[in-house]
Amino acid sequence: MSEHSQTLRQDIDHLWHPFTQMRLWPEEPPVIIQRGEGNWLIDDQGRRFFDGVSSLWVTVHGHNHPAINQAIRDQLEQLDHSTLLGLSHPQAARLAAELAEVTPGELNKAFYSESGSTSVEIALKIAFQYWQQSGRPEKKGFAALGEAYHGDTIGAVSVGGIDLFHQVYGPLLFPVHRLPQPFCRRCPLGLEHPACGLACAEALETLLAEQGDEIGALIVEPRVQGAAGMIVQPEGYLKRLWEICRAHDVLFIADEVATGFGRTGKLFACELEGVEPDLMCLGKGITGGTLPLAATMATDRVYSAFLGEFDEFKTFFHGHTYTGNPLACAAALASLKLMRENDVVANTAPLIQRLSQGLARIAEQEHVVQVRQQGMMVGIELSQDKATDTPYPPEARMGHHAIMAAREHGVIIRPLGDTVILMPPLASSLEEIDLLLEATGKGIAEATGAAA
Ligand SMILES: Cc1ncc(COP(=O)(O)O)c(C=O)c1O
Structure with missing residues (x-):
């Protein structure tokens, strides 16, 4: 049997592919x-x-970029993996410092994980716990956009709004305040842009004016709702959401997993509208596309709410086994260096x-x-x-x-x-x-x- 036939056989017999109707899979060999x-x-x-x-x-930067491959090889000679629970290593610390430098506003702290979905889970949990520990425990709710996509873990699916992917899990999900999707061609409010005056953003004002005391955070894919079909938001929409959140003391979570690291023409989509989020989710392009790594960035203000005496238990009790893996961090540092040096x-x-x-x-x-x-x-x-x-x-x-x-x-x-x-x-x-x-x-x- 040729290697090709063997791979196909093993694939069809044993491999379950993501987002794939496996009954049809063998009919169109990959x-x-x-x-x-x-x-x-x-x-x-x-x-x-x-x-x-x-x-x-x-x-x-393309596949198998020699500089990133070399950085991974060099790191492999030094340290393959070590935990960030109770220990540190240079790559995780250096990358956290660089991410703090390149992300907008006051995002000075990086919490690592391995996928966009986990970066979102972490942002949601941090936002929730932030209010529990900031004297506003009633601010438990989340707002999110219609047709949002933030990943496939249960928290991320809760804030997601794509029925095809998410509806079946309904009974497992926490409730979310859903805003009208900013999709002008099929405006859910039946309005015309720009005469609408960004009514879809003003829906957040109405929501927060009524229930802002119970809402802790808004999560949004800035400028482009990727998985919804690359829905590009009207100019000014993102900034308006951010202003409304600030006015009502609601945390603004920017999910830049898809838009981050240069995809939108800026390093981060938030830069297109001068938006400075309280939490930012990063993944995908963070390592240049080589190894799985994600980061949830938090402002000093958010971070401070987790500081206290040991027995106050304000700790963020969250972590993944491979959090901040040195090989992935080395790849991310090499990718950021290429971005800088080549003005990518x-x-x-x-x-x-x-x-x-x-x-x-x-x-x-x-x-x-x-x-x-x-x-x-x-x-x-x-x-x-x-x-x-x-x-x-x-x-x-x-x-x-x-x-x-x-x-x-x-x-x-x-x-x-x-x-x-x-x-x-x-x-x-x-x-x-x-x-x-x-x-x-x-x-x-x-x-x-x-x-x-
Ligand atoms: C905006 C956004 N958030 C989160 C995710 C989930 O990332 P991952 O597939 O790495 O879990 C995606 C994936 O496409 C995404 O587009």
């Missing part, structure tokens, strides 16, 4: 990725694919512009109802009838067919429902962006039966 080289993924048959979604939104975020400006130009052409296609872009994050929404904005029936799996057709043109991309997502690595070249756009345009045209 590409088996064997190597990464720059912005390219190479399969076990030697076929090369451009990594058009940065391996699920993580790859920053500023250098995305021409790529962002090239994406916009190409997307304008794709937007003209018969079955493309909307193209959304914020920096290097793109969602291309398909619909059966553009004029009436009628979606395809779910069983048509049009997003899936479009990305599979694009694959034949040499790119790996992913859909979210019938929205085709593009999120190329920040280190992409203009030529690679052109290839991504061309393959995507052709894939969509072929799947929808429209002219390219």
Whole structure:
């Protein structure tokens, strides 16, 4: 049996894939990725694919970047793992200091974990405990956006608002105050932007005016709701939410797991509107996309509420076995160094512009109802009838067919429902962006039966 056949056999017999209907899986055998080289993924048959979604939104400098690989190797020679419970190590401390330096405002403390979801759990627990220990124990509630996505653990699912993913777990979840989704094309309030005066943000004012005494925090994906289909918020929305939270003494949690580390054209999306959160969740691109690491950043004010005598038990009783793993921290430090030295975020400006130009052409296609872009994050929404904005029936799996057709043109991309997502690595070249756009345009045209 060839290695390829053996991998397929073992995969089909034993591997349960995320977000995947496993009954259909064997019908469309997967590409088996064997190597990464720059912005390219190479399969076990030697076929090369451009990594058009940065391996699920993580790859920053390309795969196998020599500087990051070397940093991991060097660290491996020193220390593979050691706990942060009762001990420290240089990489965790140095990275915490650097994160405090690069994140906005007063976010001076880093609490590590391993995934975006855990960074969110930690933010929620810190926010809850903060009010318990700040003389306002009744501030127990959370507010979150319609169609929010903050990860797949139970706390993160509670603040999440995507029925398809979250509804089944309803009985397990804590209640959340849900704000109208800031999605202008399908405004849940039935209003028109900008005449609406950002009524979706003002809904938070109404909520907090009535119940602010019982609400401890708002959690929000700043500027772009990624998993909802790259829904780009109207200008000023984020800042308005932040102002309202400050006015009502409600903690502002920015979930920058997807938007952080340069994806939106700034290092953090909060910078686009001068927002300084109380808590910030980081993950995905933090290591340049190499090893699992996440951090929850907290302000000094939040942190101070956890200080006290031993027997006051104000401690944050939370930690994961691999919290602050030295290899992952070394990778993150190397990635941040590359960002600084190569001016990576500023250098995305021409790529962002090239994406916009190409997307304008794709937007003209018969079955493309909307193209959304914020920096290097793109969602291309398909619909059966553009004029009436009628979606395809779910069983048509049009997003899936479009990305599979694009694959034949040499790119790996992913859909979210019938929205085709593009999120190329920040280190992409203009030529690679052109290839991504061309393959995507052709894939969509072929799947929808429209002219390219
Ligand atoms: C905004 C946001 N928060 C949290 C998460 C969860 O991150 P992870 O998959 O690393 O748990 C994601 C993942 O896509 C995300 O987009």
